[in-house]
Amino acid sequence: MSLRSPLGRVLGLGSAKEGASHWYAQRVTAVALVVLGLWFIVALATMDGLGLDRVRDWLRSPLAAALLVLFVVTLAWHTILGLQVVIEDYVGGEGTKVTLLVAMKFVMLLAGAVGVIAVLSIASGAPA
Numbered sequence: 001m002s003l004r005s006p007l008g009r010v011l012g013l014g015s016a017k018e019g020a021s022h023w024y025a026q027r028v029t030a031v032a033l034v035v036l037g038l039w040f041i042v043a044l045a046t047m048d049g050l051g052l053d054r055v056r057d058w059l060r061s062p063l064a065a066a067l068l069v070l071f072v073v074t075l076a077w078h079t080i081l082g083l084q085v086v087i088e089d090y091v092g093g094e095g096t097k098v099t100l101l102v103a104m105k106f107v108m109l110l111a112g113a114v115g116v117i118a119v120l121s122i123a124s125g126a127p128a
Contacts, residue, residue, distance in 0.1 A: 022081065022084075022085075025077075025081055026078065026081045026082065026085075029074050029077055029078035029081065030078060032070075032074045032078075033071075033074055033075060033078055036067060036070060036071040036074060037071070039067060039071075040067075040068070040071060043058070043064065056122055056125075059119065059122050059123050060122075060123055060125065062123075064123075065119055065120070065122075065123035068119050069116050069119050069120070072112060072115035072116055072119060073112060073116065075112075075115075076108050076109070076111060076112030076115070077112075079108055080104070080105055080108045080109075083104050083108070084101060084104070084105075087100050087101055087104065088101075
């Protein structure tokens with residue numbers, strides 16, 4: 001006989017033994033995206049103008065660059081989590097499912113890396 005409650009036995013034990021952590025990660029990244037998205041909108045709205053030079057100057061601020069990198073990474077991670085659920089739930093064949101999961105993760109990691117490198121490149125003042 002176990003001393004654990006029924007809820008304690010169930011938490012984190014989905015079919016893949018990671019259901020609760022995946023669900024929790026999606027919610028945490030969603031909240032982070034709301035906060036970072038609002039910051040990004042407010043930052044752009046309060047700028048003197050949205051000319052390329054003005055945006056480059058703003059992005060050269062360490063705080064702005066760090067928050068934008070965090071936004072890009074969180075967005076990529078949240079997208080991976082969401083698309084993983086869609087593929088697992090709606091794709092039929094196991095081979096197709098695995099292929100799509102690997103391709104999706106590769107594309108999203110590549111997109112996230114390109115976004116981070118772009119932000120860091122602009123922030124460092126490197127020529128395009």
